Amino acid sequence: MALMTDDKPDDVALAVSNLHTTIGTGPGAVRGVDGVSFTVRRGEIFGIAGESGSGKSMTAFSILRLLPTRGRISEGSILFKGEELTTLSEAGMRKLRGDRIAMIFQDPMTSLNPVFTVGSQISEAILQHRRMSATQAQAEAIRLMEIVEIPDAASRYSAFPHQFSGGMRQRIMIAMALSCAPDLLIADEPTTALDVTVEKQIIGFLQKLRRETGVAIMLITHNLNLLAENSDRIAIMYAGQIVELAPTSEIFANPRHPYTQALLNSMPRGHISQQRLVPLAGVPPRIVGKRSGCSFAPRCPMAQELCTTVPELRDCGVGHSARCWFVEGSPRHDK
Numbered sequence: 001m002a003l004m005t006d007d008k009p010d011d012v013a014l015a016v017s018n019l020h021t022t023i024g025t026g027p028g029a030v031r032g033v034d035g036v037s038f039t040v041r042r043g044e045i046f047g048i049a050g051e052s053g054s055g056k057s058m059t060a061f062s063i064l065r066l067l068p069t070r071g072r073i074s075e076g077s078i079l080f081k082g083e084e085l086t087t088l089s090e091a092g093m094r095k096l097r098g099d100r101i102a103m104i105f106q107d108p109m110t111s112l113n114p115v116f117t118v119g120s121q122i123s124e125a126i127l128q129h130r131r132m133s134a135t136q137a138q139a140e141a142i143r144l145m146e147i148v149e150i151p152d153a154a155s156r157y158s159a160f161p162h163q164f165s166g167g168m169r170q171r172i173m174i175a176m177a178l179s180c181a182p183d184l185l186i187a188d189e190p191t192t193a194l195d196v197t198v199e200k201q202i203i204g205f206l207q208k209l210r211r212e213t214g215v216a217i218m219l220i221t222h223n224l225n226l227l228a229e230n231s232d233r234i235a236i237m238y239a240g241q242i243v244e245l246a247p248t249s250e251i252f253a254n255p256r257h258p259y260t261q262a263l264l265n266s267m268p269r270g271h272i273s274q275q276r277l278v279p280l281a282g283v284p285p286r287i288v289g290k291r292s293g294c295s296f297a298p299r300c301p302m303a304q305e306l307c308t309t310v311p312e313l314r315d316c317g318v319g320h321s322a323r324c325w326f327v328e329g330s331p332r333h334d335k
């Protein structure tokens with residue numbers, strides 16, 4: 001993939017290029033991810049936003065190669081620190097996951113094993129990645145629990161996941177992510193289940209983590225307010241495609257795609273967190289088979305005859321691109 005003009009190869013942690021992920025086969029296959037390209041740089045928080053079903057999680061699970069049984073990457077490239085992941089062996093992927101690529105999800109209960117203590121699970125993660133004794137791993141686990149501000153960490157080491165609040169469990173997941181010094185952290189709706197105060201703390205930890213370690217973070221959320229304050233660049237997804245990608249300040253100051261404009265217009269100003277993006281009349285389509293025209297057309301106030309032809313992403317400013325026929329600019333040639 002052609003990198004964005006201001007990307008230096010050494011700065012790029014992840015380069016996804018023309019990624020297609022389908023669910024099912026034959027004419028009924030769903031285009032979950034349909035030609036998605038983006039890069040995430042070292043130390044960057046890259047936000048991905050869009051309504052339910054737009055392909056955010058499917059993009060994340062494609063990178064991790066943790067797709068549902070009927071899902072498969074049918075085309076494209078995923079370069080992680082220069083290594084191609086789409087063709088990497090399963091053993092190679094297992095080694096990367098939780099080691100150089102860490103992940104946190106909306107519900108930490110699905111990632112924590114309810115029958116083991118949280119401390120033993122963090123120790124186990126440490127032992128998988130570092131050479132140390134069980135006693136040293138326990139001390140390190142307690143240290144990590146202290147870093148993420150678990151009160152009374154030494155005694156909570158022996159507590160079980162259900163004895164922690166949702167926010168505390170998410171901190172445990174961040175402690176696990178810290179156990180391996182990852183190059184990339186994928187956070188898929190990490191704070192959706194949490195209240196606003198806890199959300200701020202969790203995002204605060206992510207900010208601290210990227211500042212101190214240079215980890216690249218992919219932050220997936222419905223909540224554009226959260227990205228406004230906590231991301232460097234944002235990709236807006238719609239029906240499996242990126243429809244706009246730009247630096248965060250640019251997206252908010254100068255949104256170019258009618259979908260992004262509609263999202264922003266319907267967003268309450270100020271700090272209303274936990275906001276889910278379902279602001280427009282109608283729902284995004286599920287794309288099965290060939291795409292006919294711009295997928296946003298049925299909901300777009302500006303739709304015209306030309307929109308029955310599929311629009312390409314067009315460059316419309318430095319590091320800014322949008323997928324609409326009526327955005328001034330030139331078609332991108334990196335796909």
Ligand SMILES: Nc1ncnc2c1ncn2[C@@H]1O[C@H](COP(=O)(O)OP(=O)(O)OP(=O)(O)O)[C@@H](O)[C@H]1O
Pocket residue numbers: 023030031032033050051052053054055056057058059068222286287
């Ligand atoms: N396990 C699955 N089996 C079949 N289709 C799926 C599966 N998971 C997702 N899909 C489909 O793939 C598309 C992309 O879904 P994805 O989960 O990536 O959306 P999302 O943007 O993460 O949504 P949400 O905000 O609700 O998490 C949707 O059309 C969805 O219906």
Ligand code: SF4
Pocket residue numbers: 257258259294295296297298300301302303304306307311323324325326
């Ligand atoms: S291509 Fe047409 S339908 Fe699609 S967003 Fe632009 S104006 Fe709207």
Ligand SMILES: [Mg+2]
Pocket residue numbers: 056057058188
């Ligand atoms: Mg999702």
